[in-house]
Structure formats: C-alpha cells, structure tokens
Amino acid sequence: MPTAQPFRRGQRPPGVTDWHLRTSRFRRLFHDVYVDREAELTPLLLARGALLVAPDATVSHHSAARLWGAVVPDDGFVHLTCPTRRPQVEGIRTHRCGRPKRATRWRGLPVTTPVQTFLDLAAVLSLVDLVVLGDSLVRRKRVTVDLLVEAATAHRGTGGRLARKAARLVRADVDSAMESRLRMLMVLSGLPEPVVNHKIHWPHGEVRFRLDLSYPDDGLVIEYDGWQQVDSQTQWGSDRDRREWLDGNDWRIVVVIAKDLHRTPAATLSRIRAAMRGRGMPVPPVDDEWRRHFPSTSEDLREPA
Template sequence: MREIPEELRSRPFTRAEAIAAGVSSRMLQGKRFVRVHAGVYRWVGLVMTQTRAIDAARLALPAGARTTGITRLQQLGLDYGPREPLHFVVEGDLHLVPAGVFLHRTVLMPPADDTCVDVAASFVAYCATARVIDAVKVGDWLLHRGHLDPYDLLVLAEREPWRDGAVEARWILQHLDAGARSVPESEMRILLGFSGLPEPEVNQPFDPTGALPYLLDLYYRLFRVGVEYEGSQHQQERAVYVGDIGRYADLRRAGVTYVQVTKELLGRPRSLIGTVYRELVAAGYEGPTPKLDADWLRVFSRVSAMPDLPRRSRRRTA
C-alpha cells in the first residue's frame, strides 16, 4: 500500500495538491481519505478543528474570500457563538457555496487583509443578525481585549452606512463597556441594565478595608452592593476557592453586600434581577422596581428589531 505523503496528513488539501504529491484520483476515493468539499479532501485520521475547517472552506472558495462575522471574531480567541456555519464574504456573486459555509456577498470588500476582514467590519457583519444580548457580550469582549477601537467602528459605519449591520453596530456601541472581563459579566450587566435598575460600575477598583483595592464584577457603589459571577474555577480550583473566602470576609467586614451569581442563576434572568433588586432595597434603594416587560424582553431580540434604530441608508450599488 502506497504511503500517504506527510504533507497531506496535517491539513486539508485540494485534488491538485494530492496529485502533485503522488496521490492518484483512485486513492482519493478510497477509505483513507474523506471528501470535505468539492475538490477538497483530508486524511481520514486528521482531526478537524475549526481552524482546519476554515482552511478547507477557503480551498473550496474563490481566492478573494475572507472570513468575517462571528467566525473572524472567534479566530481572535473568542469562545462564544456558533461554530457553524463558517462565515465568509466575497466581492460580487457566487452561486456554488460549500456545505457548512454562510457566504456574505458584497459589492465592495470591507477593510481586510489577505484572509480576514478586519475586526470592526466583522463586528458590523455580526450585528446585522445578532441579538442585543449577544452583540453586547461579543462587543464587550472585543473592547476589553483591545481588538476593537470604537472610533474605527464609527468611521466605518458612517462611511459605509449601506452595509448590513452598520446602523445596528452604531446602536449597540452605546451599550458596550470595555471594563467587562468576561462574557458572563457582560450578560449580567445588560440584563440588569435593561430592567431599569441603576447602572452598576464594571470592574472599577474600590478599597473597602483601607488595605487593598478590590474589583467586583458589578458594583453599586452608592448602596455598597456587589454582583459577582462565580465561574467553575471558583469551585474547582482550590487556590481560587480559598482566596474567595478571605475576599468575601473582607467585604462583609467593610459592610459590602454581594450577590454570588452561578451559571444556573444566570440562566434564570428574572430570578437574577429579583435577587439583585432585593439586595439593593435592603441597602436603601428607593427607585423604581425592575420592569420585566416587553421593553426588557427586547434584550433577547435582534438589534435590527430595535424601535429606535436609525433607518438604513440606501445601499451601494456600484
């Protein structure tokens, strides 16, 4: 049995590459290879990561295709959003689309390098169909890590307002906060904010003991109430668990009340908001009660459905 060339074991490849490496068309039809797309194959033992899936799709698409939207943002390390379909954009029209690919077509390619649309343009594309809560979580993540410059986003949206997602991205920008260090923090913040409760500070330092500044995920400074997301590392990593015990003891001694939010509580938004509201009331809050009505439910709607969204400018046609 003919040995499979090493260069074909580590990545997807085209039929032309296989033939150039000494693999015949008959061999490609055998059990040692898998057809990924038309004219694109992989060795049966190759594990298909998302990076390799992108590489395979790129081989099946025109040379000018570039990753965009959530796929491009996940290439930065974002662990959020659907992994499929893969999002690419091409300039002009293309009728044959590989399986597992969502192809955006444009009359003018947004700012990009040889393989990827830039971050601002990719976020614009994502906002075209994203829900408010998802766009906030992704946008916060990008801002906090320095991947997205709000100025670049505004310039693109104002220069090319005809692009899908341009008015949506401008609208969502007012709801983003670069202080959020994690996706769950952003989720808590936007759920509480849309309920009508006061706006909390996000990861702003404060010194409850006079000895060491602390960061709370969300902090209502006026009422000395904090909201902390307890990720799995708080239970599974001993050092984190022990550190939490001492930290929360310091907060209690300083008169700071805190709400510990688990994954399960975050999955019940109404319960989360009710819990935080009761702690605020106990601390002296006399403002309006949360309104978990149709306006609040818009956080789970697409950005494009927001009633105060500006009208989209006329699309570019040339």
Template sequence: MRSPSRLPADLVSRVSFTTGDAAQHGVGHRRLAASDIVAPFHGVRSAQDAPPLASAYQVRLAEGQCFSHTTAALLLGCPLPRRLERDPRVHVSSVGKWRGPRTRGVVGHELSSRCTKVIEVDGLPVTDAPTTWRHLAGMLSVDELIAVGDYLVSPRGSYGDLPALTEDEALQRSIERTPRLRGAARARDALVDVRAGARSPKETEARLMLCRAGLPEPVLNHPVVDEKGELIAEIDLAYPDDLLGVEYEGDSHRERERFRRDIRRIERLQDAGWHMIRLTSDDVDATLTTTASRDTVERIERRLRMSRT
C-alpha cells in the first residue's frame, strides 16, 4: 500500500487546521481522509494522534467566542469530578449578539457581555475564574462547587507561591450579576463554605466533614517552624492551640521519595510537639454517611478533648 504523501510543514506544525487551510496548501479531501489525519471537529483536521480538544477547536473560533463552563474550568486547572473531566465535548460560548456554535462535539452557549469577562489562558480565550465558577453552579453539587471555589481563591503552586485566580468578593459579584442563571441558590450555599488555603479537593472534603460534625474549623496549611525559624512543614488541617494536625495522604504519597520525605516530616512535627492524624480517602466523607468518616471525627474529637482537659 502506498504511503500517504507528506503534508506541508506549515500544517504539520499546527495543533490543527481547517479543511479550507488544507485546500489552500493544495491538500485534497482524499489526503485528509488518510489514517494519519484525525478529525476532532467538523471542518477541522490534525496530524496529531490526540490533539488537545480546546486547542484543536481554536481554528474554528469565531469573533466573540470563547471557551467556557467545564472546558474553561479545566484550562484554569480547576478540580472537576471525573464524570466531567472525561466528557469529550468542548464548551464554546458566544458573547453578546452572536449565536452559540452548533456542531458535533461542541456544546454551544450564548452569554451576556455585561456578565462575562474573557481572559487568555495559554493563548486561548477563556471565561475568567468568577464567570466560570458561576457557570459550574448549574453543573456541580454544592460540595463540588466548594472544592472549585477553594481552588480558585487559594494561592497556587507547590508552596502557595503563586497568586490566587480570584477572591471571594469576585465570586459573590458573579452571583449578584446573574441571579436568574441556573444554580444561583447552589452558588450562594457553596460560597458560604469557600475558604482560601486548601490545595486539593480532598482537603476541602476533610474540612467540611469536620465542620459538619460540629468540630472547630481547622486552620488550612498551617506553617510550623523549628527553633531556628526554619519551616518544618505546612499542615493540611491544623488546630494550632492544641498542637493537633490532620493530614490527607493521597495515592501520590506512595511514591518512594515522597513516602520517605513524609516520614521525616511527620517525625519532625512530632519532635516539635505535634500529634498528627493521617487520613486516606477511606476516612474522608463530607456527608458523614460512612462508618470510617464517623470514626475519624471521633478520633479527632477525642484528641481535641484530651488537649483541652
């Protein structure tokens, strides 16, 4: 079987190109139907096996269009539930008078220019953090929305050394601007429990679990220093007056080097007088409907009681 002819370098170098672009380069429909070309959207082709869908669709974006809803959330790095992370569709919104796109693999929306702010993320037009969070209120549960809110208002980076994407007040204004948009009541309920400082959805879930059980609200990512003033660790959930720390251990903590670092870190915290309680996914449930979550709350409550008597 004859190998397909080589594509022009200009097309190969792109994430995607339109069939119109291909025609201008002298590439016909038969060549575009070859097995080394993928068609992520109608009228769009790519020489990559699995091009990022938002980037691939960019060549079809019209004036006044941007990525929104879950697509914007993923581009902003928001933690979404797996059912939405795996949704292959791209959400594209037209802002102002334009009609939302209607094509295979795309969910189109129309947004008011008065209630929408568009920013650039990795070269792509995306609804900003408050606008995106408000749209998600129609798609997520209250607890899922709190986790996204925590992410958006918290400093980013491994050590919290990057600024937050937004602030609580901006999320509040996004609700006030769109009181009739789907999920308004859910957004209001979620915002009450949004806190800056959480670095993972499970940390958020653990905090909600403790607070809903009637325990005091813990300090998030509390820094502990040694006698020389050097940082020992930042504790996920802390009760500083009681020298009690609660750490969530995700699967990434099983990695060899991290596992060893965690052991040294916990030992140094214990040397500094802290009692540490370590949790896994089995121990955390914000709804308090599992035996493990109730047992976890009892352990922490008992330790707090001991430190205060």
C-alpha cells in the first residue's frame, strides 16, 4: 500500500515491489529513499527521508530553520550535521560536528535548537539574510531577541562576528521578510532605524492600525506593499482605510514594492531620504555599506542639488 512516509527499499511497505518503485506511484527523494508520489514534499518529510540515510545525524542549518518556520534562502539541499560518518548523497548536504550541538526533538526528529540554527547559519548566510532569519525566528516565537544576542555574544565559532552584528539588528514584531530587508536597506545606508510595528490606537485604547516602519515623531511611514500577493478584499480594504487615515492626519507615506528593493534600491533610498527632508528630519550622509547587500541597477544614490 502507498505511504505518505518516506522509506528505504529494504523497509518498503508490504505489497510494494521493485516494479512499483519504478512506476509513477512513487517518487525517489534520495538514493534508496522513496515516498508516495502524492505526498506533499514538506521540509518535515524531506528531513525524515534524509535521516533514513544518516540515522545518527541531526537536522541543521537551512533545513532546521524551515522546520522552525523561519525564513531562509532555498539552496535545494536537506542539511544534516553528522557526528561521525558523513554520507555523500545527492540532495543532502552534510556538516561535520566539530563540537557538541545544542539540539532538541521536534515532531520526533532531532533538530538543532533555534539559537544553534541561527549560529550555524551565521557561517554561510549574508548579514541581511541572517537578520531576516532572526526576525522570523522571533516572529514565530522560537526565540527572543535577548536570547539571540546573548548566544551570539558568547559564540566563538565560525561566523561569530557576523552572528553578533546580525543579532544586534534583529527585532521583534516584524511581519515579513521583505519588511526586514527594507529596514536593513535603510539602516545599512546610515539612516536612523525606524520604529517597527508602531501602533495607532482608538480613543478607548484598542489597536486601530499598525505601521510597518515609521518615524512616529516626524509623521513618516515607510511601508512595504506586497499587494500583488494579497487576494483578500478585507485586507485590501484595511490597507486602504489605514492610508486614508494617515493622509488625513498629516502623515507622509513612502510605499515600497518588491522591485524597489531587488532592482532599484538606490532610487528607493533617494525617495526615503527626500521624504525625510520633506518632514524636516535631519538626514545623515550616505553609508555605502548597503551596496554590499543590495545590488542596484542605478549606479548612484543621487541627492538633490
């Protein structure tokens, strides 16, 4: 009978023959590891399959981050940390365990803790991707900002310096990875850090609106708009009401979409800086560190004459 759980050829379900494994009823995940074709290829299922190849390993790095519900770049591999033998299997990337790892069990699988996962990925991710990871771990309530900072401060392994820098930039209440990236573009360019998830309340105290990134004292909102991915009429209506309220209460809104970050970050920074000047805010000189993390199709960040 077909099964939604991965299995090796030698432990196949009763009634499944070699001929069945060669048909479209089954999918080969890794060498000698199969699963029912209809099974959803979730991070959990892929991790279960990889552990059949290396039963003494621990799910780590990118794969652990996905199990924790965090945001991490997709490199196409399942990552395992192995205490002894490191099997060479297509689709699985193994890591040597040079020192004891902080690990736990999640849904029956051995997996590095959220803190250990953050520290491990500090050795392979960029600063911005590591902050995105940290923001998302905090958002999922897997860890706190203070705990990440404490662990990164004590970390002396590979990537320790980057871990410490990224941990100090992680924030709570960040709604999305793109908001994290927008905040990092601003901070790395030398702008003062905006307030994350500022709340505007009704007179009786209930939260009315939340602002992605803002300078409340100056009435300026920097908002990432992912409307292309939102089908909910309710959400669209809420966003419209919020913007109309802000317009009517002398707030200035700068809206940023995906291409503004991925293709034209220099122009995006110019817009934000111009809006800050328009609100009478001091605007510091540009720090070029942002260019290392946000390639731009615009060569210069042009300032008004």
